[in-house]
Amino acid sequence: MANNTTKKGTKAMRPADPGYSGPNYFGNGLDLHLPSRAERKIARFSKGHFTGRIVTGDPKGNAAGQLMLVESNLEFKWCLVLLARPETKDLREQAGFEWYDINGEMHTHYFDFLLTERNGKRIACAVRPAARTRGRFGATMPRIAYQARKRGFAHDVRLLTDDDLDPVALFNAKLMHGMRQSQPEADIAAERVISEMTGIAVIEDLVRRIGMGADGYRAVVRLIRRHRLRLLDHVRIGYQTAVYAAPGYRA
Known part of the structure; x- marks a missing residue:
């Protein structure tokens, strides 16, 4: 069971505020999200209604x-x-x-x-x-x-x-959002591979050249999210998806 008590004279850490955080929120150098910009109040939860x-x-x-x-x-x-x-x-x-x-x-x-x-x-x-x-x-x-x-x-x-x-656009949007978090080592390796890329390639081949397994795949998805890579066809992103480097791309 978690102990929620604090010692006398010790300032308790405040819980993350879902409406505001900002830079150095906890005083330990960690930044949390910026607040919503909605111009009217939105319920945090509602019985029988999605929020x-x-x-x-x-x-x-x-x-x-x-x-x-x-x-x-x-x-x-x-x-x-x-x-x-x-x-x-x-x-x-x-x-x-x-x-x-x-x-x-x-x-x-x-x-x-x-x-x-x-x-x-x-x-x-x-x-x-x-x-x-x-x-x-x-x-x-x-x-x-x-x-x-x-x-x-x-x-x-x-x-x-x-x-x-568009179900294809929705699938890809969910995938890119879910894999948006940076993984520096994999991202650097992916940038290097893409900078040497000519013509069209299948994502599976790029992942193999990156050499980091699933982390390499996620790095490729992030490059698509950043529009550094483009899909050859309007299809769901997967290992067999054909992509090419955006014109003018430089790592």
Whole structure:
């Protein structure tokens, strides 16, 4: 049984706060994730309703990461897919936008995601099951989208449903997220192999040349995540997947 008592005069270590951490949180040089940027409160848990937390890192997997909160399994899936896009520069959740109804009354709509692409384009995303895109949501969203574009909140507004999810993109996004943590020795070895690569190669052959077994495979997946390697075809990432080095790549 764990002993939760502390000696008199000894400052107890505070538990990790799921809403905020930041640099040197515990005072021992360890950095934890940055807080969520959601503009409204999201329940930490709900009986009979999915809620989730995703900690994203920088492309190299070295940063403490950014906390993102989701309120449905569909949001969770889309979050991973959007993060995996090579065009994505930044993604934040629950971004508030003030809009006016037909009577001139102001309301606040919270877009599930606000995506910023590398070219500066902002895309506001509403995530919704396809079966629930009618009714009040279907009646008000066109008006909200029009105002969001006209007033410069976003360059585009998109509705993301379960019907729009690409199972291949989702599989690869989950895989890359799960293997994002850096393994320096394997990553350095993989960089060396890729820098000597010409033409197309199968991942299994690259792993063999790296010479570190499963760690080498994970390092290759991280290179795909960082867009240093590209898939030849739109397929699930695996040992038999053909890849090539991104144009202009240098280790």
